[in-house]
Amino acid sequence: MLEGKAILAARIRELIELTVLVDGPESMFAEAADRVAAVVSILRAATDSEPGVPAGRGWPPGVDDALEGVGNPLAPPMIIGHPGESGADGEVAALVTLGSAHEGAPGRAHGGWVAAILDHAVGRAAAQAGSPGMTVSLTVDYHRATPYGVPLDVRSRRVDQAGRKVFASAEILTDGQVTASATATLVTVRALANKAGGERPGPGSD
Ligand SMILES: CCCCC/C=C\C/C=C\C/C=C\C/C=C\CCCC(=O)SCCNC(=O)CCNC(=O)[C@H](O)C(C)(C)COP(=O)(O)OP(=O)(O)OC[C@H]1O[C@@H](n2cnc3c(N)ncnc32)[C@H](O)[C@@H]1OP(=O)(O)O
Known part of the structure; x- marks a missing residue:
């Protein structure tokens, strides 16, 4: 479970990096956005948590930590x-x-x-x-x-x-x-x- 989340987060980091770097036609962005939306719906279907609403993820810092969480795509991770x-x-x-x-x-x-x-x-x-x-x-x-x-x-x-x-x-x-x-x-x-x-x-x- 953890391994899968860490792999997903690593892919999302790649996605973030490429989104910053890439330039291309509108059609390419539109297709990529549609595919990302499909991924979002998979994750949304699996949780009751609302994006952006504090959910309380546990303590001390773990897999979802903002800096060191391997399962948090925003974490570099450290x-x-x-x-x-x-x-x-x-x-x-x-x-x-x-x-x-x-x-x-x-x-x-x-x-x-x-x-x-x-x-x-x-x-x-x-x-x-x-x-x-x-x-x-x-x-x-x-x-x-x-x-x-x-x-x-x-x-x-x-x-x-x-x-x-x-x-x-x-x-x-x-x-x-x-x-x-x-x-x-x-x-x-x-x-x-x-x-x-x-x-x-x-x-x-x-
Ligand atoms: C974070 C806890 C970690 C514990 C986890 C458990 C296991 C650990 C395992 C791994 C941990 C690993 C990594 C963790 C790394 C990062 C985690 C991210 C954490 C952050 O992301 S962190 C950045 C944001 N951070 C805040 O969000 C703090 C906002 N703050 C407050 O929430 C209150 O401030 C509070 C509750 C901290 C204290 O409040 P309070 O009411 O209990 O205490 P009080 O105000 O009485 O201050 C007591 C004495 O500190 C002095 N003092 C106060 N402020 C000062 C200042 N600015 N400069 C100099 N001295 C200051 C006073 O002058 C007094 O000194 P004196 O006793 O000598 O009079």
């Missing part, structure tokens, strides 16, 4: 490595490859996607360090172009903690050079920390 796999002790190491659909300035990744990756990385680092929380402040420095189409190395770690506040940092590297870095403050959320896979948090829950 591949989270084992603790210490390629980063230093206590670091979370991840790999992510963006595409043309993530382009901002010509030839480089959009800064919003760069920030989303860094936000997720600090969230992961806080969770790995035993202090899962939500980002309340994220400061991003863009040092040089973050490319797309190549695997990006992402590193993050918890730096400090004071009460419920967790301080973390993260970088994105390519060819050993840091393209963007972030420092963040997260606030631990007790209700989430206690949930290994329960319902998604509601607004303002702690």
Whole structure:
């Protein structure tokens, strides 16, 4: 089931990428749109959920996660490595490859996607360090172009903690050079920390 969803999501990522890149006659777009509509109706028939309405997909991040979910076509996806796999002790190491659909300035990744990756990385680092929380402040420095189409190395770690506040940092590297870095403050959320896979948090829950 999961494998099938991951394959579907991978195809949809391909579809998104090609939709951004392709140019052609109206008839080609019309035919493609009709075929996509047929796929949409297959999926719609299989769910009671309404697109765009919060459904609460479970927690912690899984197959449908916005950044790392292999079953979420919007997720690049970010591949989270084992603790210490390629980063230093206590670091979370991840790999992510963006595409043309993530382009901002010509030839480089959009800064919003760069920030989303860094936000997720600090969230992961806080969770790995035993202090899962939500980002309340994220400061991003863009040092040089973050490319797309190549695997990006992402590193993050918890730096400090004071009460419920967790301080973390993260970088994105390519060819050993840091393209963007972030420092963040997260606030631990007790209700989430206690949930290994329960319902998604509601607004303002702690
Ligand atoms: C996300 C939880 C994860 C837990 C999951 C469980 C398992 C983990 C497994 C894997 C996790 C892996 C990855 C997760 C990665 C990403 C997940 C995506 C999450 C996000 O996508 S995240 C980005 C968006 N994020 C928000 O949506 C937050 C909006 N926010 C709020 O929902 C509230 O803010 C809340 C509930 C967080 C706290 O609210 P509250 O009422 O409980 O706490 P309160 O306001 O009292 O603040 C307490 C202390 O933080 C200080 N403080 C507050 N704000 C500050 C700021 N801006 N700068 C500096 N300090 C600040 C105060 O000054 C006070 O400090 P003091 O105690 O010293 O006075």
